[in-house]
Amino acid sequence: MPRIRHSQDECAVFHVTTRTLAQEFHLRPAGEKHQIIKTLDFYRRRGRFRLLGFVVMDNHVHMLIAPSVGRRLSDIIRDWKVWTSRRNRSKPAGEPLWERRFDDNRIDTSRELREVLEYIHDNPVRAGVVGRAEEYPWSSVHNYLSDARAAIEVDTDWWEPSL
Numbered sequence: 001m002p003r004i005r006h007s008q009d010e011c012a013v014f015h016v017t018t019r020t021l022a023q024e025f026h027l028r029p030a031g032e033k034h035q036i037i038k039t040l041d042f043y044r045r046r047g048r049f050r051l052l053g054f055v056v057m058d059n060h061v062h063m064l065i066a067p068s069v070g071r072r073l074s075d076i077i078r079d080w081k082v083w084t085s086r087r088n089r090s091k092p093a094g095e096p097l098w099e100r101r102f103d104d105n106r107i108d109t110s111r112e113l114r115e116v117l118e119y120i121h122d123n124p125v126r127a128g129v130v131g132r133a134e135e136y137p138w139s140s141v142h143n144y145l146s147d148a149r150a151a152i153e154v155d156t157d158w159w160e161p162s163l
Contacts, residue, residue, distance in 0.1 A: 013052060014073055015116045016063045018081065018102040025058040026090045026097055033138045034151075036061060039084050041152040048076055050155040053117045055139035057127065062120040064107070066155075077102050113158070117144075 020026045027033055033056045040063070044051045048071055052064040067073050085097035107113045121144075124136040133141045142150040144159060 013050075013064060013066045013107040013113060014104045015107060015120075016065060016073070016077060016102055016104045017060060018077065019060040019099045021096050021099055023059045026088055027056060027061075028058040029090055032088055032090055035087050036084055037138065037151045039080060039087075042083075043076065043080055044153075044155075048079075051140075051152075052113070052155050052158065053120050053140040053144075054154070055120045055123045055136070055141075057123060057129075057138075062123060064113070064117060064120065073104060077104075110158070 027036060036056045037054070040051055040054060043049065047068050049068055050066040052066065054061065054063045065073075065076070067076055081098045081102075088097045105116075107116060117140075121133040121139055121141040124130045124139070125133055130136045133139070134145060137149065137151065140150070140154045142148075143154045143156055
């Protein structure tokens with residue numbers, strides 16, 4: 001199978017999805033989800049990308065990210081996967097946590113951005129984990145509700161709730 005080429009556009013927003021190897025539930029423990037989120041925060045605070053949204057499920061992660069100028073999406077995801085893989089305790093040490101590849105889709109309009117963000121936040125509802133997105137603690141939904149339960153800061157400056 002040919003290798004998928006990822007977009008190299010700088011300053012674009014991407015919906016990134018990455019899965020655990022063989023879709024094993026290595027992210028099921030709350031501590032593992034917490035580590036994934038803290039690592040997103042680590043890279044965001046160091047200026048690698050803007051984080052507009054995320055959800056961490058038991059076997060995959062969705063992110064809305066905008067790479068910073070001079071940063072390549074593939075390098076960002078590679079570094080993030082290496083960091084999180086080394087710290088995951090639900091798998092034997094030295095074994096990979098993630099599938100090698102990841103999916104990315106460029107977001108071209110604010111409408112599409114809103115739709116993808118809603119899709120990301122509704123992921124736990126569609127999976128039958130919770131009845132409402134607000135009940136799931138491992139996503140950015142709380143940042144957009146402006147409540148105190150937000151796990152980390154995300155970049156919500158693009159959001160206009162009245163639209």
